[in-house]
Amino acid sequence: MLDVRRAEDRYRGGEADAGIDTRHAFSFSGHYDPDNTGFGLLVACNEERLAPGAGFATHPHRDLEIVTWVVDGALTHTDSAKNATVVRPGDLQHLSAGSGVQHSERNAGPGPLRFWQMWLVPGTFGAPPRYDVVRGIADGTPYPLARTRAVLHVRRLVAGARTALPDAPWVYVQAVRGELSLNGAPLHPGDAARVPAAVGLTATAGTAGAEFLTWEMHAEPTYG
Secondary structure (H helix, E strand, O other): OOEEEOHHHOEEEEEHHHOEEEEEOOOEOOEOOOOOOOEOOEEEEEEEEEOOOOEEEEEEEOOOEEEEEEEEOOEEEEEOOOOEEEEOOOOEEEEEOOOOEEEEEEOOOOOOEEEEEEEEOOOOOOOOOEEEEEOOOOOOOEEEEOOOOEEEEEEEEOOOOEEEOOOEEEEEEEEEEEEEEEOOEEEOOOOEEEEEEEOOOEEEEEEEEEEEEEEEEOOOOOOO
């Protein structure tokens, strides 16, 4: 079953006065829906829009795999493990919070910043924090998360191109740019599709091409 969730149906959050506009795919912060707390190992998939100078002050995380994909602008990241980086479109950022880390994220650039941030539950708890940035990740390159049974696939297709997606117990497709068709279902920027027991999925790019993220997940969260 292919479950399409439209961009306009996301929960709206953030702080407008502070230049932060957040759009949540799942229950998050003040938005709670007991029927929408996650999919597979994915428990957050937020579209974040930050005005110049806006950002998230230093705050803690523990036992989360946090993956960030920048669409427009540049994201400045600092954390308590002394990592300090600027993440731009085409770069993949991964913070494995492990036993605990504090970080901040902000838009230090002159223009607007838009990025997707996704949180997954690890299979190993209490491990040392890790940080990784892949600069200019190539199309189709799989990025496995070492501490959880999930793989991210970044895809950029030219107009009319087709690609097979992985078979997995849980597949999550997030449309980023352009338009695509997933087994005949149209996806526009911001739309997502949740596919349990995925077999034989095919994505086809629209007339302007398509950029999208695909999570291949082989487990659900287990705690304790």
